[in-house]
Amino acid sequence: DLAAMAAEYDCFQASPGLNDESPAAIVNLEPFLAADTSVRKDDFFSSVLDQFVYQGQLWGLPGNVSVSLVNYNKELFDAAGLAYPTADWTTSDFLEMAVALTHGSGEDEQYGYVPMFSEANDLITILDRLGANLLDESEDPPRVVLSSPEAVEAFRWYTSLVTQYHVQPVFDDESGDPGLSMRDRMALIDEGRAAMWLSSGSVRSFTVGRGEVMVQGFAESADAADSTRGVAPLPAGPNSAQGSGFQSVDGYFISAQSDARQACWTWISFLTQHVTSTSGLPARRSVAESAEYRQLVGEERAEATLASVNSGSKPSIYQRISDEGNWIGFSSLWLSDAYERVIDGEATVEEALADAQEMSDKYRDCIIANDAFQDPQAMSACLSESGMNLIPEMP
DSSP states (O other), X not given: OHHHHHHHEEEEEEOOOOOTTHHHHBOOOHHHHHHOTTOOGGGBOHHHHGGGEETTEEOOEEEEEEOOEEEEEHHHHHHHTOOOOOTTOBHHHHHHHHHHTOBOOGGGOBBSOOOSSOHHHHHHHHHHHTTOOOEETTSSSOEEOOSSHHHHHHHHHHHHHHHTSOOSOOOOOTTSOHHHHHHHHHHHHHTTOBSEEEEOOOOOEXXXXXXXXXXXXXOOOGGGGOTTEEEEEOOBOGGGOOOOSOSEEEEEEEBTTOSXXXXXXXXXXXXXXXXXXXXXXXXXXXXXXSHHHHHHHOHHHHHHHHHHHHHOOSOOHHHHHHHHOGGGGXXXXXXXXXXXXXXXXXXXXXXXXXXXXXXXXXXXXXXXXXXXXXXXXXXXXXHHHTTOOSXXXXX
């Protein structure tokens, strides 16, 4: 929450989430830009910079860009005689490779693709990448869109990896222990039984309090240092659909309560100029394209992340959902439910997504009627009312 951070710190790193209350909490950076020629708007990736613009003014400097990438096991590709994925590959290429890399049975079965975290996480990323607009922001509050023609076709493609092509394993998550499922997924990757999987960057952040600096650590992906693993941007979908090119972004802000605004500007602008200030892709193009960044993460990873961000045509769905608030993030529950019904043969793609849309709309109506946007207990009640049986434990 920008207002809460601004009340405690002079300058800080946070997700944008700009709204009508933001101008009272943080400093407009336009005057600093006008006075400092070393920082130019056109040096930032435009789709990333847009997240920090509100009412035509810039309120923060983009810092760390998290990009979802396809990781792949080079040894499995080499053994199958397949060329590695390229920056311009498509979903057809992905499917052809996944089929060729799937074989065996039982404990020796090898899969062309394994969801690293969860199918719901994959679905949001892939539906977004394949051009499905999952959030209708022309309505207030925004409406989650799960049954549009684009969403249906992207969902059909993803579920076919299991139902038709059998290149993706099905995990038993009924134990109620998400850690167990995660360990199973990681085991397939570590044992060399997964040819491809998704991953994204991690985050380093800092805050400057009244006379105090705190830097929160980050964990760089182990894949970056493993020579047997390669990376590529997500494949483009039909009609070259590429959606957003990044997963999320955070940046640097100055509190409106700060008496050290110039010092904060000097500090945050300095951070945007150095590759070691971020664990993901630097938001400044000149830094992201530098030899120093390529040396830090490797030529292949640098090319993949740059190709992804450069190809994106709209803001990240994760960023848009995050900026709206926790209430709308429960959309993943209906995607998960629809996915399981299709995989289990209980419904067609169209039926599952139509039902998911109905429940999502009912939940949204309940949130509006009860003004439950910031009330966890009311959110839980609305989930129950909308027919969601698997209600997560609320904080």
